Amino acid sequence: MVAKLKKYDLDGKEVEEVSVDEKLLDVSVNQQLIKDYIVALRKNARQWSxxxxxxxxxxxxxxxxxxxxxxxxxxxxxxxxxxxxxxxxxxxxxPKFDQHVRINKKERRAAIHYLLAQKVTEGNIRLLKLKALKEPKTKSVCKFLDAAGLKSKKVLFLCDQGEKTKRQRVNFYLSMRNIPGARFLPIENISGYDLMRTQEVVVIDTAQEKLLSAMGGKL
Incomplete structure (x- = not known):
């Protein structure tokens, strides 16, 4: 069995499907590990000031x-x-003493892998073929969300951090930042809490290699 990620353009039209090897989706993680990881993230977010x-x-x-x-x-x-x-x-x-909770790197990677695989299996991850944006335009992003059936949902947009796509990335961020429920993050900075608090994930096509890498595979 091979899962498919649907790729859309900014008009909301499906342009192709990208296959994801079932080996990347066959991941088993102790549920207590997921809970401990999320609790640690929330504790570390406190300022204690x-x-x-x-x-x-x-x-x-x-x-x-x-x-x-x-x-x-x-x-x-x-x-x-x-x-x-x-x-x-x-x-x-x-003010409390240092309350930082150490998170094991392998556990963090395993938790993110599991949560991404779960999103793929449930069909909650889409790819976006982003054409060059000459200027910010919120109407374009709203049109995409409406056509892709993501309107009024909590959507997390994931991008890469490459220099070549910086201008395109900035224009897209300026286009979506005022949309309620929409968030924008570099895929390198993603955490398990970001995945759990969102309903749908949209990955810009320049970051799809990073997505599969986070799941332990290659394109």
């Missing part, structure tokens, strides 16, 4: 706000406490 001040850090007087006895009021130690305006925060967040 929230910071609040305690009583020792507040720039206010240490003197008592009023005499402890004789006023009929509750005794108060100082105006740095939380109940006063500009007082300290009780049990507030502090």
């Amino acid at each position: 929230a910071n609040t001040k305690g009583r020792s850090e507040i720039a206010l007087s240490n003197s008592k706000p009023h005499p402890q006895k004789g006023t009929g009021r509750a005794r108060q130690g100082c105006i740095k406490t939380a109940q006063y305006r500009k007082g300290a925060i009780v049990f507030g967040p502090k």
Whole structure:
């Protein structure tokens, strides 16, 4: 059995089919590995920068706000406490120590391979034959999404990072960046979380070798 990737032009017309060897799709990965990988990605995305001040850090007087006895009021130690305006925060967040979770390279490659193979098997990856764009034009990309049945879906566009296609790549990015649900990434920077949060993947034809390489094969 050989899977087929449909290739479209920017008008949404199918121009050809690209075969993907079944060996690239026959990948078995422990589901716990996928979960651990995604959880690690989300943990590493946190900034851990929230910071609040305690009583020792507040720039206010240490003197008592009023005499402890004789006023009929509750005794108060100082105006740095939380109940006063500009007082300290009780049990507030502090910057954490290094919370980075190390991701094994082989596990990362295996997870991405599995998720890509799953997208191919389910028919959620398409190729786009991108002709030279002289100028950004959002209408062209919208026309493609409509004709390919991708309208109103979360679509991830993947490109290469070659110098020869830089101008073409920039014009295409400027054409699609305002479309709701559409995202644009170099295929070298793709992560498993990017694949899981998107419904459809569109790979620009200049990056299809990189796509098959990410799945452990060659064109």
